[in-house]
Amino acid sequence: MKILVTGGAGYIGSHAVVELHQAGFQPIIVDNFSNSEESVLAGIEGILGTAVPTHRIDCADEAALRQVFAAEPDIVGVIHFAAFKAVGESVAKPLAYFQNNVGSLLTLLKVMPEFGVENLVFSSSCTVYGIPDALPVTEATPTKPASSPYGRTKQMCEEIVHDVSAAPDNKLRTILLRYFNPIGAHASARIGELPLGVPNNLVPYITQTAAGIREKLTINGSDYDTPDGTNVRDYIHVVDLAKAHVVAVQRLLDRKATDTVETFNVGTGHGNSVLEVVQAFEQASGQKLNYSIGPRRPGDVPAIYADATKAAEVLGFKTETSLLDSLASSWKWQQTLADKK
Numbered sequence: 001m002k003i004l005v006t007g008g009a010g011y012i013g014s015h016a017v018v019e020l021h022q023a024g025f026q027p028i029i030v031d032n033f034s035n036s037e038e039s040v041l042a043g044i045e046g047i048l049g050t051a052v053p054t055h056r057i058d059c060a061d062e063a064a065l066r067q068v069f070a071a072e073p074d075i076v077g078v079i080h081f082a083a084f085k086a087v088g089e090s091v092a093k094p095l096a097y098f099q100n101n102v103g104s105l106l107t108l109l110k111v112m113p114e115f116g117v118e119n120l121v122f123s124s125s126c127t128v129y130g131i132p133d134a135l136p137v138t139e140a141t142p143t144k145p146a147s148s149p150y151g152r153t154k155q156m157c158e159e160i161v162h163d164v165s166a167a168p169d170n171k172l173r174t175i176l177l178r179y180f181n182p183i184g185a186h187a188s189a190r191i192g193e194l195p196l197g198v199p200n201n202l203v204p205y206i207t208q209t210a211a212g213i214r215e216k217l218t219i220n221g222s223d224y225d226t227p228d229g230t231n232v233r234d235y236i237h238v239v240d241l242a243k244a245h246v247v248a249v250q251r252l253l254d255r256k257a258t259d260t261v262e263t264f265n266v267g268t269g270h271g272n273s274v275l276e277v278v279q280a281f282e283q284a285s286g287q288k289l290n291y292s293i294g295p296r297r298p299g300d301v302p303a304i305y306a307d308a309t310k311a312a313e314v315l316g317f318k319t320e321t322s323l324l325d326s327l328a329s330s331w332k333w334q335q336t337l338a339d340k341k
């Protein structure tokens with residue numbers, strides 16, 4: 001069964017493509033490589049032993065997307081990863097974020113019914129919760145104003161899906177997956193995160209520092225109202241996250257969804273502070289990390305982690321990989337990248 005994977009050459013999408021294929025689906029990648037490299041396709045092929053059909057188009061290009069659906073008959077569902085994701089950049093370039101993130105979803109929602117495709121899994125984010133009043137957050141936790149245009153695009157996309165699904169002639173069924181913080185790489189170290197330039201995210205910054213590419217990690221504030229003063233996040237291994245998509249697609253295809261739109265947190269259910277991640281990395285890699293404490297980063301949520309009960313009870317989904325193993329896989333991937341250079 002063919003599943004269209006927009007953004008399938010990206011960090012999470014590439015891991016989802018592998019898991020989908022290994023679960024017996026035929027993933028079809030759509031990507032414009034605006035934030036990924038062609039080498040990812042070789043990595044996927046290396047793991048699977050076969051190439052995955054790939055269409056190099058912009059998902060917001062209606063005519064091009066239509067051609068993909070026409071060229072790939074019998075697509076039964078779509079996983080929509082394609083989006084811009086850098087929080088800071090979204091503040092500097094809000095229009096680009098609204099255009100790409102909202103625009104690509106609108107195009108998809110327009111074209112899918114033309115080809116009778118009714119099943120959608122959408123990449124949302126825990127950023128939709130803003131700064132929550134209580135932890136952990138459940139799917140029923142009210143969303144708060146987003147701290148960036150990026151976060152707002154995710155809130156808007158969720159609302160668009162709800163509105164489209166409420167239309168009288170709607171046939172669309174959607175699972176919104178709210179990811180917490182994906183980290184790590186495939187066990188084979190053939191695919192992983194490929195940050196362009198200086199990483200914004202914690203774990204690639206840590207691994208690049210340990211590899212000597214960056215001089216030191218600056219921890220963004222240690223005066224938060226958290227156990228050790230540093231921010232708390234829910235770090236989920238990217239392969240675990242990828243597997244959640246397989247389960248979600250299967251649920252849609254089995255017609256088990258109880259609502260036209262279902263929402264799930266996808267996290268481990270545990271919060272770890274930045275300092276805890278640094279210490280776990282040192283343990284997992286055997287490397288001492290050079291770091292210092294710096295000022296707070298504007299827009300950071302002090303602490304957030306998932307209540308993962310709904311995904312466990314309804315989807316039967318549970319994460320399998322520990323923080324230590326996740327960080328070990330990040331380190332292995334970083335070393336593989338260094339070997340390639």
Ligand SMILES: NC(=O)c1ccc[n+]([C@@H]2O[C@H](COP(=O)([O-])OP(=O)(O)OC[C@H]3O[C@@H](n4cnc5c(N)ncnc54)[C@H](O)[C@@H]3O)[C@@H](O)[C@H]2O)c1
Nearest residue numbers: 007010011012031032033034035036058059082083123125
């Ligand atoms: N990584 C995270 O921390 C995180 C957390 C929560 C949610 N998400 C969401 O998950 C999704 C995937 O994130 P990721 O970390 O894999 O990002 P990524 O940038 O690695 O992957 C996104 C892929 O989509 C492609 N793309 C972007 N716009 C496109 C377009 N208009 N047409 C075709 N291809 C396009 C990029 O080239 C890239 O390969 C995104 O929607 C992101 O917002 C990510």
Ligand SMILES: O=c1ccn([C@@H]2O[C@H](COP(=O)(O)OP(=O)(O)O[C@H]3O[C@H](CO)[C@@H](O)[C@H](O)[C@H]3O)[C@@H](O)[C@H]2O)c(=O)[nH]1
Nearest residue numbers: 085125126127179180181200201202205218219220231297
């Ligand atoms: O050099 C660094 C980088 C990060 N951090 C801290 O590490 C934590 C995690 O930061 P980061 O990896 O940037 O993740 P988040 O800010 O939590 O945002 C990520 O996770 C969100 C929720 O999934 C997504 O919406 C975003 O796209 C994604 O960047 C935060 O406290 C940061 O301040 C540092 O201290 N130093």
